[in-house]
Amino acid sequence: MRNAFATCITKLAKEREDIVLLSGDIGNRMFDDFKNIAPNRFINCGIAEANMMSLAAGMALSGLRPMIYTITPFTTTRCLEQIKIGAAYHQANIIIVGTGSGLSYAELGPTHHSLEDIAILRSIPGIRILAPADSNELTAQLEEAVNLSGPTYIRIGKKGEPSIHHKNSKLGIGKGQLLKEGDEILLLGIGPIINEALKASETLAKRDKNIAIATLGGIEPIDSAFLKLMIKRNFHTWITLEEHSIRGGLGTTILEWIADNNFESKVKVKRIGAPHKFIHKLGNQEYTRNQIGIDNQAIISLIENL
Amino acid sequence: MNTISGNNYEDFNSLSKLLRKRIIETSAKAKIPHLGSCLSCLEILIFLYWKELKINVNDPEDIDRDRFLLSKGHAAPALFQVLAERGFYKKDLLNDIGESGSVFHEHPPKPGFIPGVEAATGSLGHGMPMALGMAMAANIKHQQYRSYALISDGECNEGSIWEAAMLAGSLKLANLTVLIDFNKWQATGRSEDIMALEPLQGKWKSFGWHTQEIDGHNFTEINTSLNNARLELNKPSLIVAHTIKGKGISFMEDDNNWHYRTPNEKELHEALKEL
Numbered sequence: 001m002r003n004a005f006a007t008c009i010t011k012l013a014k015e016r017e018d019i020v021l022l023s024g025d026i027g028n029r030m031f032d033d034f035k036n037i038a039p040n041r042f043i044n045c046g047i048a049e050a051n052m053m054s055l056a057a058g059m060a061l062s063g064l065r066p067m068i069y070t071i072t073p074f075t076t077t078r079c080l081e082q083i084k085i086g087a088a089y090h091q092a093n094i095i096i097v098g099t100g101s102g103l104s105y106a107e108l109g110p111t112h113h114s115l116e117d118i119a120i121l122r123s124i125p126g127i128r129i130l131a132p133a134d135s136n137e138l139t140a141q142l143e144e145a146v147n148l149s150g151p152t153y154i155r156i157g158k159k160g161e162p163s164i165h166h167k168n169s170k171l172g173i174g175k176g177q178l179l180k181e182g183d184e185i186l187l188l189g190i191g192p193i194i195n196e197a198l199k200a201s202e203t204l205a206k207r208d209k210n211i212a213i214a215t216l217g218g219i220e221p222i223d224s225a226f227l228k229l230m231i232k233r234n235f236h237t238w239i240t241l242e243e244h245s246i247r248g249g250l251g252t253t254i255l256e257w258i259a260d261n262n263f264e265s266k267v268k269v270k271r272i273g274a275p276h277k278f279i280h281k282l283g284n285q286e287y288t289r290n291q292i293g294i295d296n297q298a299i300i301s302l303i304e305n306l
Numbered sequence: 307m308n309t310i311s312g313n314n315y316e317d318f319n320s321l322s323k324l325l326r327k328r329i330i331e332t333s334a335k336a337k338i339p340h341l342g343s344c345l346s347c348l349e350i351l352i353f354l355y356w357k358e359l360k361i362n363v364n365d366p367e368d369i370d371r372d373r374f375l376l377s378k379g380h381a382a383p384a385l386f387q388v389l390a391e392r393g394f395y396k397k398d399l400l401n402d403i404g405e406s407g408s409v410f411h412e413h414p415p416k417p418g419f420i421p422g423v424e425a426a427t428g429s430l431g432h433g434m435p436m437a438l439g440m441a442m443a444a445n446i447k448h449q450q451y452r453s454y455a456l457i458s459d460g461e462c463n464e465g466s467i468w469e470a471a472m473l474a475g476s477l478k479l480a481n482l483t484v485l486i487d488f489n490k491w492q493a494t495g496r497s498e499d500i501m502a503l504e505p506l507q508g509k510w511k512s513f514g515w516h517t518q519e520i521d522g523h524n525f526t527e528i529n530t531s532l533n534n535a536r537l538e539l540n541k542p543s544l545i546v547a548h549t550i551k552g553k554g555i556s557f558m559e560d561d562n563n564w565h566y567r568t569p570n571e572k573e574l575h576e577a578l579k580e581l
Contacts, residue, residue: 017447020446040445040446041446043442043477045473046469046472046473046476048466048469048472048473050431050435050465050466050469051435051438051466051469051470051473052469054431054432054435054436054438054439054466054470055435055436055438055439055442055470055473056439057425057436057439058425058435058436058437058438058439058440058441058442058443058453059439059440059442059443059446060439061417061424061425061436061439061440062373062439062440062443062444062447063369063443063447064443064446064447066439081429081432082432082435082466085426085429085432086432086436089416089426090416090417090425090426091416
């Protein structure tokens, strides 16, 4: 995903003079093409995220479109107040890209896990919160975000995430997509972890369970029209899936959405997300997803026990 | 007084008295604190707005204007009076300062509410990095404007100030001028006792800044230092302005109670007598 980001912003920077890339001292070599075409619009702001976020706000208030790129915990919770005031309150045209989100850097430990970024940022008014499932969705969202007013946060993985979306999918911001038809159970996810649902569905299909799978692309804005269509489909259970804390992310958003919309639907909601605790026994992303119960095995087990 | 011709220091001094009077009256009437912090930076604000900044009060959003960020946003009551007197808006808009529903309260809001205000400040350590971003934007967009920030000595406790100082030094950002209203106090005590500020000028110098030290109530020194800053073409500029908290009112000067206190009727009367 991060290579797709580099390719996309290089293309955007060629087309537009107002695109500026701010890096928190990461992305070695990744942005060489960007630096070649716009050397004065790439700034390594050092390992100083609070300053980077505020100066981005200053740039945005002066007519530029800065994009901030660094590892998720450092571009979100590390500089939260600068996001709240500089970006969101000022409605500054900043795109914040967190790379290595969720458990992408599982081996690096809790300092590099980001399992609370969505929960925290969604309490701040006026900031879009996106979690593309793959590189195509990321590119579509970036291209849309550079033409919108106000700040956007995009939570991405690192590298090697599989392609999820169909070639002809209409991707973008606030767009729900049905990835796979099915009945009785709808699994709703955000981010690359949706691949675990696709894997699980293959196993489940062999056991005569045909679940539907959809992605939402983010949680702010939420695709209400798509969700209302899903409500009409009368699935008996919705399962939310996210590589994020069980508290405050997609699952919480869906429960709030259902409660606030007063549906007569009897749909049950089950949430799959990271338990509300720090992770001590480390391993790679696959191992850690399994250990905390958010991988395809956990999905299968939940569905078989419904 | 919309303009001052030449460097007429008599006019500057009478303006200082007039605005001091209004700031103190407002603080008493609306019970707005940070009076000492407003009075310590008034001369700097006056000189910036009447002489230094390239601004057009009839077109406050002119893209080529100089940018000024009141990073020590708690001095907003002083800024509001300065902007009104300079002609950004009518003075009577300030009649309801501090009242429920007014946009004029204790800190500057985001742009769009008060003409001339560049950004919402008041959470310390945000304004100066924003001014840095504005200076960087001028270079990227090949614009000639300069960017200014006024910070407080207490604000130098914030790590983000030093993050910004390091980056500006590294970028040799000559279109950025930062002034420190060095009134030697912060909310609860002497700034030097709370964090090891000194050598304040030396710290900035070692970060790659052109540095100067002046009397922040002396218009001639303010003028000279800002001229020097403009002439420096390879470094950002830092001006340590030695000031007195509560300047201008004998019983408020260097008394940190006036960080939070507001004058009662008797004190208001006594203060106005001195102006």
